[in-house]
Amino acid sequence: MTGSRIAVRAAVALALGGTLVMACGGGEGGSKTLTWSMWASGGEEQQVWHELADRVSLEDPQITIKLETSSFEDYFAELGTRFDSGDAPCIVSMQALRTAGYTQGMLPLDDLIARNDFDVTDFDKSVMEGLSADGKQYALPYDVGPVILTYNKDMFRNAGVPEPRVGWTLAEFESAARKLTGDRTYGFVASPQDVWMFPMVLTRTGAQPTDGSGGLRLTTPAVIRGVQWYADLAARQKVAPRVPGNDPTFPDKEFLSGDVAMGANGPWALLNLKNQAGFPVGLTTLPAGPEGSRTYSSGSGFGISKSCPDPEGAFRAITLMTAKKQLEWLGGVGRAYPSRESAQHAWYENARLAGAREVLEAADASAIPLRTTENWERVNELLNQYGPDLFSGASSAKQVLEQVQSQAGQE
Numbered sequence: 495m496t497g498s499r500i501a502v503r504a505a506v507a508l509a510l511g512g513t514l515v516m517a518c519g520g521g522e523g524g525s526k527t528l529t530w531s532m533w534a535s536g537g538e539e540q541q542v543w544h545e546l547a548d549r550v551s552l553e554d555p556q557i558t559i560k561l562e563t564s565s566f567e568d569y570f571a572e573l574g575t576r577f578d579s580g581d582a583p584c585i586v587s588m589q590a591l592r593t594a595g596y597t598q599g600m601l602p603l604d605d606l607i608a609r610n611d612f613d614v615t616d617f618d619k620s621v622m623e624g625l626s627a628d629g630k631q632y633a634l635p636y637d638v639g640p641v642i643l644t645y646n647k648d649m650f651r652n653a654g655v656p657e658p659r660v661g662w663t664l665a666e667f668e669s670a671a672r673k674l675t676g677d678r679t680y681g682f683v684a685s686p687q688d689v690w691m692f693p694m695v696l697t698r699t700g701a702q703p704t705d706g707s708g709g710l711r712l713t714t715p716a717v718i719r720g721v722q723w724y725a726d727l728a729a730r731q732k733v734a735p736r737v738p739g740n741d742p743t744f745p746d747k748e749f750l751s752g753d754v755a756m757g758a759n760g761p762w763a764l765l766n767l768k769n770q771a772g773f774p775v776g777l778t779t780l781p782a783g784p785e786g787s788r789t790y791s792s793g794s795g796f797g798i799s800k801s802c803p804d805p806e807g808a809f810r811a812i813t814l815m816t817a818k819k820q821l822e823w824l825g826g827v828g829r830a831y832p833s834r835e836s837a838q839h840a841w842y843e844n845a846r847l848a849g850a851r852e853v854l855e856a857a858d859a860s861a862i863p864l865r866t867t868e869n870w871e872r873v874n875e876l877l878n879q880y881g882p883d884l885f886s887g888a889s890s891a892k893q894v895l896e897q898v899q900s901q902a903g904q905e
């Protein structure tokens with residue numbers, strides 16, 4: 495899943511002087527010019543990716559990378575169209591949750607990995623699996639992370655509620671959420687977004703939204719039971735605010751407002767939250783259900799489009815983009831929890847969040863990839879479409895999930 499989760503719709507930004515190169519080509523002195531598309535939520539994030547491109551060129555002067563960016567939600571809406579038209583950039587950024595839906599335009603990397611004797615053993619196995627489909631590897635990861643729970647330390651202290659510890663239970667979570675809910679304040683923020691809802695369902699009932707082989711299974715009793723419990727945090731227990739219309743930024747905006755005590759998130763966003771919040775941010779594992787604390791991991795990486803005329807050059811570029819040196823830098827500036835285990839120290843050194851290592855290592859121990867369907871974009875779109883009625887209590891989880899399964903499960 496990985497990028498800043500506070501997505502802001504923006505026009506497609508042209509990078510490095512505004513010149514958009516739609517294919518790989520030759521440059522002065524025989525250098526390789528490669529286009530790279532990436533999502534970014536604003537100028538600060540764009541600058542990080544510009545600098546990564548520049549750092550790769552410094553490492554190998556034969557490579558020049560031209561970057562183009564768009565907002566997270568616009569990026570994936572446009573990518574399929576670009577694959578179909580054959581004008582996709584050489585280097586394609588990909589989120590693990592969406593890999594299965596975009597393999598038609600991406601080049602499997604397995605032969606390039608073998609031919610170049612490229613060692614992938616340092617990469618986190620869960621995100622490597624997430625960036626693969628049908629036994630083929632489609633991207634090299636730059637970040638990874640389990641979904642955990644962030645909380646507002648001030649709200650806990652002011653309410654006299656003990657801060658949650660690693661291994662806390664669902665009963666403790668619900669009790670804390672009730673005590674932290676008051677006049678215009680809430681204990682938790684819930685959302686129909688896949689990466690926020692399904693980890694909580696997993697820890698509650700052990701249910702997963704797919705069969706792991708690309709089949710959607712939203713109507714199993716355990717999924718329905720888990721989603722109903724989650725939605726009822728807003729609809730019946732009223733410890734979470736009502737979900738408005740489709741707004742992917744809603745959970746983060748609510749948490750940053752200072753009126754919500756807890757929210758799910760991942761290490762990819764923690765430093766942004768810490769820097770933007772007007773309060774101290776704490777973190778802990780998702781509350782443990784009958785089978786203990788369970789969660790999903792996600793992450794993102796860089797692949798190669800099938801339309802790229804220079805896959806060897808693009809592969810050289812993405813290996814440099816995901817090298818230990820560059821991932822230590824990304825971790826140090828707070829843009830990624832590095833996918834390479836040997837580079838993760840840089841994130842901790844920069845984060846300076848008390849207990850972060852204990853929380854992330856505990857979450858990692860139980861994290862599994864969230865396996866999705868080829869049309870997961872459509873699934874998520876429908877969940878967000880029907881989410882407001884579900885989280886207001888106007889519709890039941892059974893009704894909503896049957897609608898989504900019917901409309902997306904046959905596509």
